Amino acid sequence: MRDLSNEIVMQEPITQFSKVTDSYKTHLSVDNLNVHIYGKHILKNVNLHIPEKQITCIIGPSGCGKTTLLRCFNRLHDDNSEVKVSGNIRIGSEDIYGSKVEATHIRKKMGLLAQRPTVLPMSIYDNVAYGPRLYGIKKRRKVYEIVKHQLQAVGLWEEVKDRLKSPAVRLSIGQQQRLCLARGLAVEPEMILGDEATSSLDPLASTKIEELFLKLKENYSIVLVTHTLRQAKRIADYVAFMYLGEMIEFGKADDVFNRPKHKLTQQYLDGSFS
Amino acid sequence: MNLRLVKDKIARNTMMGLSLFSILVLLLIGVVLFVYSLPTFTDNNTFKLLFTSNWKPFKGEFGFGTFIYSTLYVTFIAIMLAFPPAILCALYMSEYASATVRRFFSPVIDLLSGIPPVIYGVWGTLTIVPYISEKLAPHFVDFSTGYSVLAGGVVLAIMILPLIVSILIEVFTAIPAEIREASLSLGATKWQTIKKVIIKKSLPGIIATVVLAISRAFGETIAVLMVCGNFTDIPKSIFDACYPLPALIANNYGEMMSIPGYESALMFAAFLLFIIIVIFNGISRLILYRIKKQSY
C-alpha cells in the first residue's frame, strides 16, 4: 500500500460524469462532499451521481470511507458532534442538509440495511409495522396489509406467517436481515442503502438478499457498499471506486471492471491491495 | 528451588481459604442473626410479630408493625421522588448529552453517592425538617415537627438517586448503537426511539435497578434516623413521625442488654432486614449481570 501513495499524487482521479450523465437520470447527487471526523479528513471532495432505479455498488479497500459516505446520505452523522460534513448532497432537487430540512424527513426516503441484522426488540409483525406506525398509520387493517405486502416482497411471508407475533430475535440471521429489509421498505423509501448487508450472512442467505436487490431495483434506487468484488460483479449496474476517502472512478459496471481508466482501479481489481 | 515451590503452595492454599471464607461470612451473618433472634420467633407467633404495632418491650410485647410500615412508607416516598428525575437524567446523559456534558456530570454523581449518610442527616435536619415544619406542613395539617416520613423520604431519595442514575446509564449504554441507528434510519425521532426501543429493551435492567435502590433504601440507617422522628406510633400522614427498622436497631442497642427478649427482638429486626436485602440484591444483581453479558 505504501508504494502506491506516490501514484495517487501523479494521477488525478478521472471522473466520467460528463459522459455518463447523459445516459441516466440522477437520483442522488453528491458535490464536493468533505467529511472530517475528529479533525481527520476522511472524505475528500467526493463527487458522485447515483443513477435512478439502478444498483450502484461502492467498492474499495476497507477503511476508505465507504460507510462514512453512505451514512451521509441518511444523515446518521447528525448526532455525532465530532463529525463535520460540508458540501452538497441532493436527492432529486432537495438539499439533504438544507437548514429547513428535517433529518427524519430525509431518513424516510432512505432505507438502510446495516451490516449486522438489527431487529428491534419486538415481534416480527411489530418490526415491520414500526415504521408505518411512526407515520401515523393506525388502522389495523391497513397496517396488516403493509406488513403482509412487504414480507411477501422479501420472500419471508410463507416462512413467518404463522408466527407473526413471536419475537423477531428468534429468526435465523438470514431471515432477520430480510426482515430488516421488509421493515425498511415499509416506510416507502426512494432509495435503499446497503452497508455490507450480506457480510454476516451465509452464502445461501446472501444469495437471497442479492436476488431481492435485483428485483427491487425496478422501484428503488439502490446503493450498496460491498466488501467483495464478486458481489459487485454479480449485481452492480454502476460501480464507484473509492480509495482513502476519494472517489477515484465511477461508471457502468462493465466499463469499470473491464476497462478501468485509473491505475488504482486496475490495481484494486487485480487484487494488489484490499 | 524447593522453597519457592513451598511458598507458592502456601500462597495458593491461603488464597483459596480466604475465598471460601468470604462465602462463609455471608452465611455466617445470616446464621448468627437468626440464632440470636430465635427466642423472639419462639415466644411470639410470627403473624403477631409482623403485623401488630404493639411495641412494649418492658412487657415483652413486640409488634413490629409500625417499624415495617415506616420502612415501607419511607422507601416508597423515596422511590417516587427519586425515580423520575433519575431516569430522565440517565436518559439525557446516555442519549442526548455531548461528551463534555457527560464528563462534567459524572463527578457530580460520584460526589453525591460519596457523601456520608451522616452528612445527609445533618443537612436534612438543617434544611428539610424546618422547611416541612414551617412552610409545607401548615398547608395540610395542624402541626408537624418536621421530623416526618416526608423528611425521611426526601433525604433517602437524594441518597439513592445517584445509584439509580449511574446504573441506568450503564444499562442504557449497553444497548448497541446499531439498534438506535436502525430506528433512526426509519425516520424515528430520538424520543420515539427512546420510548419504543430503548426503554423496551432495558426494562429488565430498569426493574433491577429499582429493586437495588429499594434495598439500599431499606437499609439506610443514620440519615433517616436523624430526620424521621423515631416515634413508635403508626404515622397517619406524611407529616407524622415514623420509625423505620434500621432506626429501631440503632436507637436501642444500648438498652437491649438490660431487658429480656429485647436483644433478641432487635436481632430479629436485623435478621428481617438482612433476609429481604439479600434476596432483593441477589435477584437484581443476577438480572443486571445477564444484561451485561448480552451486550458483549
Add this chain to the structure above:
Amino acid sequence: MKNLEERIIKALMVFASVTILMVLLYILYIIISKGLPSLTWDMVLKNPSGGFYLGKEGGILNAIIGSLMLIAGSVAISMCVSLPVVLYLNFIRKKDSRFSNVVRFAFDILFGIPSIVYGAFGFMVMIYFGLQASLLGGIIAVSLLIIPIMARSIDEVAGSVTQDMIEAPKSLGATKYETLKVIVRQISPGITTAILLSVGRGIGDAATVLFTAGYTDSIPVSPMQPAATLPLAIFFQLSSPIEEVQNRAYAAALILTIIILLLSFSTRYFGRKMSKSKL
C-alpha cells in the same frame, strides 16, 4: 406534534439534571457555611473537655485521630483478605470459572448489605469474644463493611490485565506466586483507587461504629479502648442543647466532607493513571 413532545421531554431531562446538580451544590453550601465559622485551629487540635456532650471547650481531635486509626486498621485487614482473594479468583482460577463467579456473586451481595447489619453482627461477635466497645471492635465491623467494596474494585482492575502480562513472567520460569507479585505491581494504581474508595465509604459510616467502637473524649492508646469517630462526633453532638457542642458537630461534618471530596478527586486521578498504564 411529534416535535412538541420531544421538546418537552428534553426540557424535563435538562431540568432534572440541573436540579440534581443544584442539590449537590446546596448540600455543600450548607455544610460549608455551618462548619466554616467553627473551623479553628483549636477545633482541629484539641480534644473536647468537660465531656463531649456538655463541655464547651476544646475540639474534635479525638474524633479525627480516632477515625484515622480506625480506618487504617480496617484497610490493613481488608487488604489482607480482598487482595489475595481477587488475585486467586482472576489468576489462579480461571476468571470465568464457576468458583470465581460464585464468590463474586457472594461479594456482590455482601456489597449490598447495609452497614447497620454489619454493626449488629460485629457487636454480636464482640460480645461472644468478651470484647468491650473499642477501637478493635470498630475495626472489625468496618473491615467487614469494606472488604466487599475493596474486592469489587480490585476485581475490576484485575480483569484488565492482559494475557501477555500474565505469561511473560511465567515464560521466564516464575512460579504463580512470583507472577502475582508482578501483576500486583502492574495494577497498583487500581489498588490505590480501591483503597481510596473503601476509605471514603468506611470513614463516613456511622452505623458500623455505633455499637462497636464506643465513644470517648480522648484518643485511644490501645485497641481495647473505645474510640471516637467523626460520624459519631457529628451524630452525638448535633443534638446537644449547647451551642458550642453543636458547632463541634458542624466542624466535624465539614472536615468529613472535605476528606470525602479529597478522596473523590484522588480516586479520579488514580483511575486515570490506571487507564493510561494499561495502554
